[in-house]
Every structure is written in structure tokens, then in C-alpha cells.
Amino acid sequence: MTLSPAIFGPQVLIFDTGPLRELVLYSAVHTLKFDTLKGQLRHLRTASSYQRLTEFIASFGKKTTTPHVVAEISSKIIRTERKGQSAIWGLIYTEFSSMGMDEGVLKLLEMPQDLVADIGAVDVSVLELGLTFRAHKSLVISIDDALIAECKRAGVAAQNLWEVIA
Amino acid sequence: MPQKKQSRRVAAWIYAVINPIINSLERELSLLDSGNLTWRPHLGRCEMIRTIQEYVDSAQWPNYQDFLAEHPNSVFRPGFDQHDSDVRTLNTVAQELFNRMLSWSKFSDALDVALGTYERQRASLDPQFPMLVHTAKDVPKLAAEYVINNAQTLPSHYTISAFWNLLGKELIAFRNLPEFQALHRCKDRLAENSSKLKQALESYRLSLSRDYDVPAAPVPGLSFEE
Numbered sequence: 001m002t003l004s005p006a007i008f009g010p011q012v013l014i015f016d017t018g019p020l021r022e023l024v025l026y027s028a029v030h031t032l033k034f035d036t037l038k039g040q041l042r043h044l045r046t047a048s049s050y051q052r053l054t055e056f057i058a059s060f061g062k063k064t065t066t067p068h069v070v071a072e073i074s075s076k077i078i079r080t081e082r083k084g085q086s087a088i089w090g091l092i093y094t095e096f097s098s099m100g101m102d103e104g105v106l107k108l109l110e111m112p113q114d115l116v117a118d119i120g121a122v123d124v125s126v127l128e129l130g131l132t133f134r135a136h137k138s139l140v141i142s143i144d145d146a147l148i149a150e151c152k153r154a155g156v157a158a159q160n161l162w163e164v165i166a
Numbered sequence: 167m168p169q170k171k172q173s174r175r176v177a178a179w180i181y182a183v184i185n186p187i188i189n190s191l192e193r194e195l196s197l198l199d200s201g202n203l204t205w206r207p208h209l210g211r212c213e214m215i216r217t218i219q220e221y222v223d224s225a226q227w228p229n230y231q232d233f234l235a236e237h238p239n240s241v242f243r244p245g246f247d248q249h250d251s252d253v254r255t256l257n258t259v260a261q262e263l264f265n266r267m268l269s270w271s272k273f274s275d276a277l278d279v280a281l282g283t284y285e286r287q288r289a290s291l292d293p294q295f296p297m298l299v300h301t302a303k304d305v306p307k308l309a310a311e312y313v314i315n316n317a318q319t320l321p322s323h324y325t326i327s328a329f330w331n332l333l334g335k336e337l338i339a340f341r342n343l344p345e346f347q348a349l350h351r352c353k354d355r356l357a358e359n360s361s362k363l364k365q366a367l368e369s370y371r372l373s374l375s376r377d378y379d380v381p382a383a384p385v386p387g388l389s390f391e392e
Contacts, residue, residue: 023323032204032214033193050321057323059294086220090213094206100325 012133013060015101016126017072018043018143019053019161020065024073024095026050028088043143049165056164057099064102064133066125104129123147130156173378175232181384182226183233184371190221191364198357201316201341203256207264207307211257215356218246242370245363252356259352260314266345267310273340277309280333287332295328305329313337314349 026044028034044050057063074092095101108116111124119127123144130140130151140151140158151158194215197204204214222230234243267273281298288295298305308326311317312334319334320327340346375382 027321031202033196036189054322058327061296063323087214087216090206090209093208094213097208098320098324 011060012062012064012136012138013057014126014129014133014138014140015063015065015069016140016142016144016147017069017076017122019141020069021073021076022143022161023053024088024091027095028091032087032091034087043161043165052165053161060139062102062136063099064104064129066104066106066122066129068106068122068125070103072122104132119146119150123150127151127154127156130154130158173380176374176378177380177384178226178229179233180371180374180380180382182229183222184367184374185383186223186226187218187221188364188367188371190216191360191367194360195357195364198353198360201353203260203315203353205257205260205264205311205314207311210261212253212260215253215256217250217253240370241366242363245359245366248359249356249363252352252359256349256352256356259348263345263349264310264314267313267340268306270345273310273337274306276337276340277306280336281305281329284329284333288328291332292328296325298326298329309334309337313340316341 022041022044025037025041029038029041030047030050044053070092074089106125106128108121111121111128115127116124123146126140126142126147127150130138131154134156138156140148140156141161141164142148142151142158143161145160148158148160197214203212205212219227219230234246237243281302284295284298288297305326309330312320312330316338317330317334318338320330322328322331324330341350371382374380381388
């Protein structure tokens with residue numbers, strides 16, 4: 001008998017910057033008609049890839065990220081479309097509330113300094129959140145191969161966005 | 167030459183004021199056409215349908231004021247005022263409707279029936295469909311928002327998408343009731359005025375381009391310096 005991954009697979013999905021940014025950009029372009037942002041979409045280029053990602057996300061009971069990731073997304077999007085800052089922030093709020101996104105606060109001083117120096121505070125925050133939720137069968141989703149490799153070394157399940165949408 | 171000086175100022179109007187407003191009005195008309203007002207209860211207003219000045223980058227507001235100052239008797243000032251007034255009215259009417267829906271027994275009864283149907287069918291349809299009984303207090307607000315915004319379907323990762331994509335149409339049907347007429351009228355009036363405003367701006371941009379030899383959009387490498 002095959003066990004359903006929805007029931008027995010990972011329960012907590014932890015977002016790194018790349019996949020979240022793609023989700024927000026896709027909504028901005030396709031729902032809110034910010035055509036100027038279309039060129040910024042790197043991965044979610046088709047409706048079917050977006051559909052696969054949203055169905056994948058929906059299979060997790062809990063979705064979470066870190067404030068470091070939020071800060072990184074906002075700075076990237078704000079640099080992209082300066083005149084639409086308010087609208088893009090609105091989109092991030094809407095996306096977070098609509099998908100029931102949680103955030104786990106991690107203080108810089110509680111992160112290993114050598115690891116922060118090596119891969120950066122954003123990646124460490126995601127990795128640390130993965131370790132926090134390891135007992136709850138967490139999965140990190142990212143487009144950053146270095147972070148994915150670091151997660152796997154630490155025993156945290158991680159998957160590249162490409163594996164989800166391909 | 168005064169003409170050369172003026173052309174740079176006209177370029178500022180076109181690139182920093184007229185083009186962003188035209189682009190925003192295009193987006194606004196597309197949203198209005200689909201009935202997606204992007205109205206959010208936590209904001210009490212439409213998220214993406216804004217006043218004209220908000221469609222201009224705040225760093226360019228001096229150019230916006232300059233444009234208005236140089237066109238005191240044009241159609242633009244009253245056109246912008248009318249647009250902003252229509253947006254405010256739309257926000258007010260949507261807020262009133264949202265409040266009404268939360269205390270409207272006909273809507274809450276229909277929602278209860280739909281939720282009951284969902285909970286009965288959920289497990290047999292897909293084991294991944296979440297139970298909504300634990301979030302029951304949030305569902306009426308979300309449902310009212312989605313009805314106001316004519317959300318026919320939701321992306322799968324939204325918390326109530328399974329319910330909404332299965333049974334939302336029964337609640338969307340409330341949009342056909344007389345209680346929604348005021349909202350539809352406000353939306354249509356805004357769309358009509360925004361369309362006229364967009365046409366007037368496009369027409370004026372063309373005349374400025376002809377009179378001052380300024381391209382309608384910046385061309386890389388093409389300078390106004392000679």
C-alpha cells in the first residue's frame with residue numbers, strides 16, 4: 001500500500017526568498033497586470049508551472065518563512081519597480097494572509113556567526129527554522145543550490161523550486 | 167531656444183506623469199473589466215485602484231504639480247478630480263456592502279449551507295482538502311471579500327481555495343442581487359470616466375510629441391542635448 005505524501009510526508013513548508021518572490025511576481029503580472037515585471041519572472045513562466053507550485057504548497061498544513069526572507073524579497077521587488085512600491089507591498093500582505101503564512105523570528109545573535117559569515121543571515125535563518133521544525137517533518141523550498149546543500153548536510157529536507165514545477 | 171528648453175520639460179510630463187497614469191489606468195480598466203476591485207477589508211479600500219496622484223512615483227510629484235499648474239483649464243484637472251471622487255465612492259460603497267454582508271442572514275445562511283456541503287464532501291473529494299471548522303470565524307470575511315472582488319477561482323495555495331473553487335459560485339451569485347447594484351454602478355462609472363481620461367491623455371501625449379518632437383517613450387541613446 002502506498003502512503004499518501006499529504007498525510008505522511010512533510011507537514012511544514014519553509015520558504016526561502018526565490019520561490020516567494022516568484023509567487024508574488026506571478027500575481028503582480030497575471031492578476032494585477034504589472035506587465036513591466038514580466039521579465040523579472042525567472043521560473044514561473046507558464047500557468048501550468050504556477051499551478052503545480054500552488055498545488056504543492058497547498059499540500060502542506062503549515063507555511064512559514066523568516067523576517068529575513070521578507071526583507072530580502074521586499075528590497076528586490078522595490079528595486080525592480082520603484083513607482084509600484086505600495087502596490088507590491090499590498091500584494092505581499094495579501095499573498096501572506098491568503099495562504100496563511102506564518103513567520104518564525106530568529107535573532108542574529110542566536111545564529112552561528114561562522115555560518116552567517118559563510119552563507120549569509122537570510123540562508124542561516126531559513127536553515128535554523130528548518131532545524132526548529134525538523135521534528136514536524138519540514139521541507140525548505142529554495143532556488144539556491146548552496147542553501148539546499150547546506151540544509152541537506154544539516155539533516156533538513158530541502159527541494160529546489162525546479163523539482164516542484166518541472 | 168525656448169523650444170528646446172520646453173521640450174525637456176514636456177518630456178518630463180510625458181515620461182514621469184502622463185505615461186505612468188496611462189499605464190495605471192490601463193491596469194485599472196483591466197481589473198474593473200474582470201470585476202476585481204482588489205478591495206481589502208484590512209485597508210478599507212481598493213488595493214490597486216488608487217487616486218491619480220498615487221499612480222505617479224512620489225519622486226515625480228513636483229513634475230505632476232508642474233503639469234497641473236501648466237494646464238489649469240484643461241480637461242485633466244476635473245478629469246483627475248472626477249476619477250478620485252469615483253474611487254472614493256467605490257471604496258465607501260464596497261465597505262458598506264462588506265459590513266452589510268457580514269450581518270446579512272441571507273448571505274450567512276448560504277455560506278453555512280455551502281460550508282456544510284464542503285465538510286460533508288471534503289474527505290471523499292480529496293484527503294488534502296483542509297477542514298474549515300477551525301477557521302470558521304475568518305471564512306465569512308474572506309467570502310464577503312471574494313464576492314465583492316468577483317473572485318471566480320482562487321490559487322490552490324490560498325487557505326480556503328478548496329472550498330471556494332468547489333462552492334464559491336453559489337456565493338458569487340449574490341452579485342446578481344439588488345444589494346450589489348450600487349457597487350456595480352460605481353464600478354461602471356469609474357470605468358467609463360477612466361476610459362475617457364486615458365483616451366484624453368493618449369491624445370494629448372500625441373499632440374505633445376508632434377509639437378515638441380518628443381518621443382512617446384524614452385529611447386535609449388536618444389538625448390535632448392545637442
